[in-house]
Amino acid sequence: MHVLITGAAGMIGQRLAARIAREGMCAGRPLSRLTLTDVVAPPRPAGFDGPIDIRTEDSSSAAIATELAALRPDIIFHLAAIISGEAERDFDKGYRINLDGMRNLLEAIRQESAKNGLYVPKLVFSSSSGIFGAPFPPAISDEFHVTPLTSYGAQKAIGELLLADYSRRGFVEGVGIRFPSIVIRPGKPNASAGGFFSGIIREPLQGQEALLPVGDDVLFTHASPRSAVGFLLHGASLTREQLGLRINLSMPGVCVTVGEQIEALRRIAGDRAVKLIRRAPDPAAADIVKGWPTRFDARRALSLGFRAEQDFDEIIRVHIEDDLGGRLPN
Amino acid sequence: MHVLITGAAGMIGQRLAARIAREGMCAGRPLSRLTLTDVVAPPRPAGFDGPIDIRTEDSSSAAIATELAALRPDIIFHLAAIISGEAERDFDKGYRINLDGMRNLLEAIRQESAKNGLYVPKLVFSSSSGIFGAPFPPAISDEFHVTPLTSYGAQKAIGELLLADYSRRGFVEGVGIRFPSIVIRPGKPNASAGGFFSGIIREPLQGQEALLPVGDDVLFTHASPRSAVGFLLHGASLTREQLGLRINLSMPGVCVTVGEQIEALRRIAGDRAVKLIRRAPDPAAADIVKGWPTRFDARRALSLGFRAEQDFDEIIRVHIEDDLGGRLPN
Numbered sequence: 001m002h003v004l005i006t007g008a009a010g011m012i013g014q015r016l017a018a019r020i021a022r023e024g025m026c027a028g029r030p031l032s033r034l035t036l037t038d039v040v041a042p043p044r045p046a047g048f049d050g051p052i053d054i055r056t057e058d059s060s061s062a063a064i065a066t067e068l069a070a071l072r073p074d075i076i077f078h079l080a081a082i083i084s085g086e087a088e089r090d091f092d093k094g095y096r097i098n099l100d101g102m103r104n105l106l107e108a109i110r111q112e113s114a115k116n117g118l119y120v121p122k123l124v125f126s127s128s129s130g131i132f133g134a135p136f137p138p139a140i141s142d143e144f145h146v147t148p149l150t151s152y153g154a155q156k157a158i159g160e161l162l163l164a165d166y167s168r169r170g171f172v173e174g175v176g177i178r179f180p181s182i183v184i185r186p187g188k189p190n191a192s193a194g195g196f197f198s199g200i201i202r203e204p205l206q207g208q209e210a211l212l213p214v215g216d217d218v219l220f221t222h223a224s225p226r227s228a229v230g231f232l233l234h235g236a237s238l239t240r241e242q243l244g245l246r247i248n249l250s251m252p253g254v255c256v257t258v259g260e261q262i263e264a265l266r267r268i269a270g271d272r273a274v275k276l277i278r279r280a281p282d283p284a285a286a287d288i289v290k291g292w293p294t295r296f297d298a299r300r301a302l303s304l305g306f307r308a309e310q311d312f313d314e315i316i317r318v319h320i321e322d323d324l325g326g327r328l329p330n
Numbered sequence: 331m332h333v334l335i336t337g338a339a340g341m342i343g344q345r346l347a348a349r350i351a352r353e354g355m356c357a358g359r360p361l362s363r364l365t366l367t368d369v370v371a372p373p374r375p376a377g378f379d380g381p382i383d384i385r386t387e388d389s390s391s392a393a394i395a396t397e398l399a400a401l402r403p404d405i406i407f408h409l410a411a412i413i414s415g416e417a418e419r420d421f422d423k424g425y426r427i428n429l430d431g432m433r434n435l436l437e438a439i440r441q442e443s444a445k446n447g448l449y450v451p452k453l454v455f456s457s458s459s460g461i462f463g464a465p466f467p468p469a470i471s472d473e474f475h476v477t478p479l480t481s482y483g484a485q486k487a488i489g490e491l492l493l494a495d496y497s498r499r500g501f502v503e504g505v506g507i508r509f510p511s512i513v514i515r516p517g518k519p520n521a522s523a524g525g526f527f528s529g530i531i532r533e534p535l536q537g538q539e540a541l542l543p544v545g546d547d548v549l550f551t552h553a554s555p556r557s558a559v560g561f562l563l564h565g566a567s568l569t570r571e572q573l574g575l576r577i578n579l580s581m582p583g584v585c586v587t588v589g590e591q592i593e594a595l596r597r598i599a600g601d602r603a604v605k606l607i608r609r610a611p612d613p614a615a616a617d618i619v620k621g622w623p624t625r626f627d628a629r630r631a632l633s634l635g636f637r638a639e640q641d642f643d644e645i646i647r648v649h650i651e652d653d654l655g656g657r658l659p660n
Contacts, residue, residue, distance in 0.1 A: 145473040154495040158488050165484035
């Protein structure tokens with residue numbers, strides 16, 4: 001089983017590569033080779049004795065996509081993307097990486113098959129709840145309309161449509177994974193509009209102050225980075241028969257208010273941590289977040305066996321285990 | 331007011347050009363120039379004294395799109411497309427004409443604006459109910475999911491997403507018109523799976539036999555070619571404020587069973603006409619039609635003033651008026 005990961009230097013990509021290498025398995029079959037590509041060199045994961053190819057390149061170009069398809073990986077995790085804020089600032093770059101990158105990869109696979117003999121890999125595509133756009137019903141069902149309000153969301157929605165059509169035509173075995181908010185992101189605070197969802201937990205756990213720009217009543221659906229990796233791996237294990245023709249799936253998550261996030265932090269790290277959250281209302285940030293989907297009724301994903309955490313306490317505990325060495329900093 | 335129509339030699343394109351030329355108006359403003367383009371020469375419409383440019387070319391190429399945008403038409407009706415059956419047979423051609431053609435046009439408009447000064451035309455895009463895919467609810471609401479089951483449907487859905495994003499970013503003023511079944515198509519029977527919806531009316535009105543490959547209980551939503559032209563013109567007249575961000579709209583139509591179509595034919599042309607319909611069940615055709623959307627709850631379009639016929643009798647009468655010179659052949 002040869003596994004290729006694009007965007008392998010990203011937060012999810014690194015964890016996915018690490019888990020596959022550590023387990024030596026993917027989708028129930030032994031790993032024989034791992035190819036990692038990104039615009040910056042992905043770290044070499046530990047625990048796997050077989051060949052690991054580290055590639056530093058822009059995989060969105062048709063030429064690189066052709067090279068990658070010629071390697072004939074059995075499973076491709078296509079995670080390479082420009083994130084939402086950057087796709088909004090740089091229109092051309094967003095379309096080039098997020099749309100052309102996806103289409104070039106699909107086309108390279110189809111051409112590889114036509115030129116060198118049947119080749120139909122499993123293709124796991126990281127999509128996003130950003131394909132949805134307000135106004136929303138109280139819970140977004142699996143049959144809710146697709147009306148993104150960002151270029152990133154439009155590009156991901158187009159990627160889903162391409163993936164579904166190339167799959168229906170038999171060129172790939174696709175599955176699209178619509179991530180909810182993935183928290184708690186490790187590292188430093190960043191400027192993204194939703195950064196506070198991680199920050200109000202991550203910083204206080206480290207004894208540092210965190211700013212909260214929105215009200216306690218803001219509702220949102222989260223899963224941990226560990227769950228995100230689990231979604232991708234579970235997606236890779238599903239058969240065409242299990243998926244049917246609607247291959248793009250909203251993932252489950254923990255739907256909580258910011259206030260409930262804070263109470264989970266209190267249960268795990270005490271009042272001292274909670275006191276480090278400083279309310280700094282920012283109407284602009286509140287406005288952006290208001291346009292985001294809040295709650296999903298992810299029935300299909302649940303029925304197909306996708307699982308997220310049960311509550312926000314568990315998301316915090318996963319962060320402590322996976323990013324803080326298993327214990328609270330004192 | 332300079333109006334450009336792509337796909338102007340098609341059934342809808344010809345009628346749209348004829349009506350605009352005849353009325354000398356479009357979207358409430360006087361016509362000053364009309365540009366018609368298609369891969370075969372569109373006929374020159376009568377009744378307009380100003381300049382009419384007839385272009386024979388493949389407008390889906392980036393070079394031609396750039397030429398067209400440089401003409402700076404105020405309103406563009408983008409009707410050029412490969413139809414469903416051909417897009418299914420010829421994967422590359424479908425994506426080239428239906429997806430690249432749309433993207434090249436949008437990009438040409440954006441670049442024209444960037445190079446030569448602000449240019450934000452109204453862009454009316456002919457989409458299709460083919461963006462939806464079975465299984466369906468009893469009526470498809472304005473918020474139903476987008477899961478096309480044909481390459482044509484995928485390409486139109488992608489066109490809608492691009493149009494919405496380019497509109498949201500202020501590069502065009504877009505509106506997407508999702509046509510229901512358009513009947514009664516003039517001309518000879520064709521091999522398209524839904525051709526019988528027209529054929530069982532058109533042929534008997536001419537004293538000729540028509541084959542009916544599906545059962546009388548098949549339900550479908552129709553509007554006349556005259557209504558299709560009306561949808562496009564009404565779309566062109568709507569403002570950005572009226573449309574909001576969800577600019578792609580399912581059109582209203584007459585939802586009837588095949589049996590009800592036949593009874594309408596009986597009321598208008600008598601038993602003699604109905605007797606010319608020969609039932610020739612074709613399970614393959616029935617299977618294809620089963621995957622098509624049946625009924626729309628087109629509330630937004632209705633509230634925005636789009637109107638179709640009231641019943642199928644009216645659709646037949648429109649056919650007699652517009653295609654048979656106003657009276658039944660004897």
